[in-house]
Amino acid sequence: MKRNPITMITGVALLVIFIFLVFAFQVRFTQVAVVTRFGRYSRSETNSGLFFRLPPGVEKVYYFDKRLQNFERKFEQTFTRDKRSPIVAIYVAWRIADPKMFLERFNSDDVLVAEQSLEGLVRGAQNAVIGRHDFSELVSPDPTQVKFDVIEREIQEEITKTALSNYGIAVDLVGIKQLGLPETLTAKVFDRMRAERERTVKKLIAEGNAEATKIYSQARLESETMFASAQREALKIRGEAEAKELKSYEVFNQEPELAQFFMGLRALELSLTNRSTLILDESTAPLNLLKDPKALKIQ
Amino acid sequence: MADPDKKTGDLRSTTSPVPTDDASNQALSEALNSSFLLIKLLGVAMLAALVFSCYFTVNPNEVAVILRFGSPVGTGREVIRTNGLYFRLPSPIDEVVRIKVGELQTVVATNAWFGVSADGDGAKPAPMPQLNPAIDGHVITSDGNIMHVKATMKYRVTDPLAYTFRFANITNLIVNALNNSVQWAGVRFKADDLIYKNPAGFRLAIRDRVVSVCDRAGYGIVVDNVDVNQTAPGAVKDAFDQVQSADQEKDKKIKEAQGEYERITREAGGTTNRIIAEARSGAEALVQGVEADVRFFQDQLPAYRKNEALFRRLRLTEVTSTILTNSQRKFFLPRRGDGVPRELRLNLNPEPDEPPKSANAR
Numbered sequence: 001m002k003r004n005p006i007t008m009i010t011g012v013a014l015l016v017i018f019i020f021l022v023f024a025f026q027v028r029f030t031q032v033a034v035v036t037r038f039g040r041y042s043r044s045e046t047n048s049g050l051f052f053r054l055p056p057g058v059e060k061v062y063y064f065d066k067r068l069q070n071f072e073r074k075f076e077q078t079f080t081r082d083k084r085s086p087i088v089a090i091y092v093a094w095r096i097a098d099p100k101m102f103l104e105r106f107n108s109d110d111v112l113v114a115e116q117s118l119e120g121l122v123r124g125a126q127n128a129v130i131g132r133h134d135f136s137e138l139v140s141p142d143p144t145q146v147k148f149d150v151i152e153r154e155i156q157e158e159i160t161k162t163a164l165s166n167y168g169i170a171v172d173l174v175g176i177k178q179l180g181l182p183e184t185l186t187a188k189v190f191d192r193m194r195a196e197r198e199r200t201v202k203k204l205i206a207e208g209n210a211e212a213t214k215i216y217s218q219a220r221l222e223s224e225t226m227f228a229s230a231q232r233e234a235l236k237i238r239g240e241a242e243a244k245e246l247k248s249y250e251v252f253n254q255e256p257e258l259a260q261f262f263m264g265l266r267a268l269e270l271s272l273t274n275r276s277t278l279i280l281d282e283s284t285a286p287l288n289l290l291k292d293p294k295a296l297k298i299q
Numbered sequence: 300m301a302d303p304d305k306k307t308g309d310l311r312s313t314t315s316p317v318p319t320d321d322a323s324n325q326a327l328s329e330a331l332n333s334s335f336l337l338i339k340l341l342g343v344a345m346l347a348a349l350v351f352s353c354y355f356t357v358n359p360n361e362v363a364v365i366l367r368f369g370s371p372v373g374t375g376r377e378v379i380r381t382n383g384l385y386f387r388l389p390s391p392i393d394e395v396v397r398i399k400v401g402e403l404q405t406v407v408a409t410n411a412w413f414g415v416s417a418d419g420d421g422a423k424p425a426p427m428p429q430l431n432p433a434i435d436g437h438v439i440t441s442d443g444n445i446m447h448v449k450a451t452m453k454y455r456v457t458d459p460l461a462y463t464f465r466f467a468n469i470t471n472l473i474v475n476a477l478n479n480s481v482q483w484a485g486v487r488f489k490a491d492d493l494i495y496k497n498p499a500g501f502r503l504a505i506r507d508r509v510v511s512v513c514d515r516a517g518y519g520i521v522v523d524n525v526d527v528n529q530t531a532p533g534a535v536k537d538a539f540d541q542v543q544s545a546d547q548e549k550d551k552k553i554k555e556a557q558g559e560y561e562r563i564t565r566e567a568g569g570t571t572n573r574i575i576a577e578a579r580s581g582a583e584a585l586v587q588g589v590e591a592d593v594r595f596f597q598d599q600l601p602a603y604r605k606n607e608a609l610f611r612r613l614r615l616t617e618v619t620s621t622i623l624t625n626s627q628r629k630f631f632l633p634r635r636g637d638g639v640p641r642e643l644r645l646n647l648n649p650e651p652d653e654p655p656k657s658a659n660a661r
Contacts, residue, residue, distance in 0.1 A: 048366075068516075070471040086439070087432050140486070148486065175478075175479035179439060181439060183432060193535045194535055197538035200545070201545040204542070208545075208548060208552040215560045219556075223567035229571065234574050234575055234577070234578030235578075245585055248589040248592075251596060258596065258603045269618050272625070274627060281641075
């Protein structure tokens with residue numbers, strides 16, 4: 001009997017597809033698979049690729065996301081060693097490290113089921129670790145006292161201890177995503193903040209006034225110093241000039257009477273200036289000419 | 300009951316069987332041929348579509364990874380396909396995962412930002428007497444105050460494999476890294492530093508922290524920019540504004556004082572320069588005057604020695620004429636005929652008194 005090759009190829013292709021659908025499964029780069037046979041753990045496929053299995057009913061494949069998961073809790077009031085009660089919320093980056101154990105514990109490959117258990121674990125670790133530290137190790141004016149990173153690391157270690165051995169979960173990162181105060185405390189903090197600001201306002205005003213006064217005083221002091229210095233300099237200049245004057249006047253010793261005559265004339269000229277009133281009689285030269293034109297006769 | 304064979308026999312007896320079979324076979328054959336042709340055409344079209352779907356393009360600003368049976372194809376840097384045309388095997392053998400790498404991506408940390416009330420505009424916090432942590436996020440500053448902070452981070456993907464395949468929800472992890480950095484930086488800054496004195500330092504602290512966290516966790520990103528907004532809670536915002544006003548007032552006073560300092564010292568400098576200049580010019584005038592007097596004296600000395608009386612009279616007359624010219628009022632008092640000196644009574648207050656200033660002011 002002659003057979004159509006196309007029919008043959010199609011038949012073989014359909015058979016191959018069927019075999020692959022029933023006997024093969026893919027594990028993605030981001031996954032790890034656990035195969036169970038009649039409900040019992042058989043093997044884990046941690047590498048990605050194509051794998052074979054016995055048909056459904058005999059073997060069942062569970063796929064687990066091996067990527068880091070982000071789990072975050074809502075904030076919760078936590079007590080520190082010194083009985084302060086901040087609210088804290090943390091986030092956890094976790095992954096499935098042991099898929100066999102994970103499947104045994106949760107009977108599911110759903111990470112959300114695991115996160116329900118993880119939440120209790122995280123809450124316990126958060127309360128335990130923060131309860132071992134004072135509030136000043138979370139918030140302090142002295143940066144050397146703050147142990148933010150230490151607390152995060154301790155919470156991570158605390159979670160890891162149980163998560164890995166009990167759930168097959170590895171915790172790669174823990175971080176505090178919120179740190180605050182409970183609602184009842186915020187009102188008191190606001191009162192304190194207002195009081196602090198009022199004090200700061202007064203302090204700033206006083207500082208401004210003091211600084212300004214200091215600058216004004218400095219300006220006056222410098223000004224007066226400059227005046228005094230200038231006066232001294234001026235006095236010195238005048239003194240030097242007067243010394244020169246005295247030295248020059250030695251020339252007048254040649255004829256002291258003439259010198260006195262000149263000075264007398266100058267004094268007369270300077271004292272009788274614009275607004276002066278003169279009362280003269282006929283004997284005053286040159287008015288004496290009015291009475292006797294010869295009066296000016298030089299003898 | 301009718302016999303079917305008979306019925307058939309009847310039918311055969313009434314029609315001619317051979318030509319009917321030929322026609323049916325021919326029609327069937329033609330129909331099958333047409334169907335096969337259609338199937339062949341359909342097959343060719345499907346094959347063409349299959350071949351066509353095996354080629355894909357990687358656009359700019361993205362890279363692609365081919366997963367064959369779930370495993371990346373290639374080794375090392377060959378795993379990443381940059382922009383260009385590529386071949387892949389049909390699904391479900393190969394799967395193409397596209398990853399955006401070039402463009403900036405943005406995440407916002409709102410865990411420390413105030414909630415927007417129904418009547419609020421979102422621009423500023425409502426002045427509530429207390430904060431509800433479920434609505435109003437905040438940071439505790441190192442001096443125990445409460446502040447609102449919002450951080451916006453822009454980043455680019457530098458390691459597409461890690462960014463896409465190592466984390467189930469990378470965006471949430473990055474947001475939480477930013478949230479963590481805001482809180483971490485908040486407890487290291489005082490409220491006044493955070494909001495007024497050193498906001499740039501606060502921003503830098505957040506940036507450094509988030510870079511450190513992302514690098515440590517291997518998120519495969521590079522932080523491009525972190526922008527930070529911070530504000531005081533509504534209940535105390537006025538108090539903070541008053542501090543800012545007082546601080547500005549302080550600066551203003553100091554600047555005014557510094558301006559006044561400049562003015563006073565500049566004026567003092569001018570005055571001192573003038574005093575010294577006047578002293579110098581006075582001294583110079585004095586010296587020059589003396590020198591002139593000396594020269595004049597020496598010039599006049601020979602004439603004086605020649606005829607002292609004449610010299611005195613001539614000089615006196617010159618001076619008298621100058622005085623008479625310059626004086627305002629001159630009285631000539633002729634001698635009485637009996638030779639008795641005239642008696643003059645002087646009013647020594649010739650100018651009228653000035654009116655009192657107070658009267659003037661009125």
